[in-house]
Amino acid sequence: MSTVAAKLVQPPLSVDAPYVAGVDIGGTFIKVGIVDRKANVIGRVEHSSKAERGFSHFVARIGEAIELAVQEQGLSLDDIAGIGVGYPGTVYRETGIVSGSPNIPGAHGSNFTQPLIDRFGKAVLVGNDASVAALGECLYGVGKQYGAKNLVLYTLGTGVGGGVVIDGQLVVGAHSQGAELGHMVIDPNGPQCGCGNFGCVESFCGTAGILRSAWSRLQSGRASLLWNFIKEFERPELTPKMISQAAEQGDAVALEVWAEVGYYLGLASMSAVNMLDPDVIVFTGQVTKAGAPLFDAIRRTVRARARLNPWPWENIVPGALGEDSGVIGAAAGVLAKLA
Numbered sequence: 131m132s133t134v135a136a137k138l139v140q141p142p143l144s145v146d147a148p149y150v151a152g153v154d155i156g157g158t159f160i161k162v163g164i165v166d167r168k169a170n171v172i173g174r175v176e177h178s179s180k181a182e183r184g185f186s187h188f189v190a191r192i193g194e195a196i197e198l199a200v201q202e203q204g205l206s207l208d209d210i211a212g213i214g215v216g217y218p219g220t221v222y223r224e225t226g227i228v229s230g231s232p233n234i235p236g237a238h239g240s241n242f243t244q245p246l247i248d249r250f251g252k253a254v255l256v257g258n259d260a261s262v263a264a265l266g267e268c269l270y271g272v273g274k275q276y277g278a279k280n281l282v283l284y285t286l287g288t289g290v291g292g293g294v295v296i297d298g299q300l301v302v303g304a305h306s307q308g309a310e311l312g313h314m315v316i317d318p319n320g321p322q323c324g325c326g327n328f329g330c331v332e333s334f335c336g337t338a339g340i341l342r343s344a345w346s347r348l349q350s351g352r353a354s355l356l357w358n359f360i361k362e363f364e365r366p367e368l369t370p371k372m373i374s375q376a377a378e379q380g381d382a383v384a385l386e387v388w389a390e391v392g393y394y395l396g397l398a399s400m401s402a403v404n405m406l407d408p409d410v411i412v413f414t415g416q417v418t419k420a421g422a423p424l425f426d427a428i429r430r431t432v433r434a435r436a437r438l439n440p441w442p443w444e445n446i447v448p449g450a451l452g453e454d455s456g457v458i459g460a461a462a463g464v465l466a467k468l469a
């Protein structure tokens with residue numbers, strides 16, 4: 131379907147308009163931020179995506195959220211230069227067709243971008259959520275702090291996303307599918323990943339991999355503060371947040387889990403160093419709240435294995451944009467074109 135789809139015709143950006151709409155889409159939510167030309171978020175609207183009601187309903191809800199966010203700031207659509215979207219999957223840039231979208235039912239093969247262009251008459255730039263987060267961090271976050279133009283970013287959550295910026299430009303490859311750093315294989319004999327392959331970074335460092343690491347230690351009968359969490363919630367379910375809380379209190383099992391996850395992320399980072407030699411490597415997402423036990427293990431692994439390249443291992447850092455990273459990243463592609 132994608133090979134025969136018409137190329138998008140993007141309306142020109144409204145270069146004199148003072149704001150950009152940044153749309154951050156997750157599996158269950160739509161967040162719209164009104165972002166000024168310096169990447170400050172002046173207002174936000176958050177909706178549930180209701181993705182289960184079908185793809186066209188989902189796209190219509192995004193349109194409604196954009197309109198509401200504009201109205202809430204006392205603005206009109208004339209004040210919006212263009213719309214940037216961080217999509218949880220892959221959308222072909224040229225056609226707007228969704229090619230990979232595990233969290234949005236019915237999305238595959240549908241046109242995401244064209245209905246939004248039709249609704250608003252504005253340029254709509256769509257990128258993978260982790261890719262646009264990398265551009266946002268490079269232009270307005272960590273990249274600014276380090277004077278960095280070459281940046282690799284991993285998003286840690288249910289899955290592990292990736293983004294690459296080289297010389298200030300996002301790298302997504304020939305078919306808009308690139309920079310899936312979470313699916314780099316780090317152990318060919320490793321567990322099966324959600325993508326179907328075995329031993330991807332995500333299979334060790336996504337939420338399921340992190341919890342498997344914790345459970346295997348608990349099942350061997352180790353004493354741990356994690357047992358208290360399980361009793362407290364009266365269900366045998368852990369979360370990465372609980373493991374972080376236990377690690378903060380010095381729990382040996384929790385600290386081992388972060389050391390192991392950090393080791394695997396360090397292997398992944400080492401390959402990124404050898405392939406791309408970036409200025410900085412950035413980790414974002416809830417799991418980074420694990421803090422020092424995780425980051426120390428990533429840095430230690432890179433430091434020990436930087437055989438070809440004496441890379442500055444201390445340049446492995448958490449994201450700087452915090453809660454607004456999704457909407458700033460989404461807006462970043464439009465802002466960069468306006469600069």
Ligand SMILES: [Zn+2]
Binds near residue numbers: 312313325332
């Ligand atoms: Zn995979």
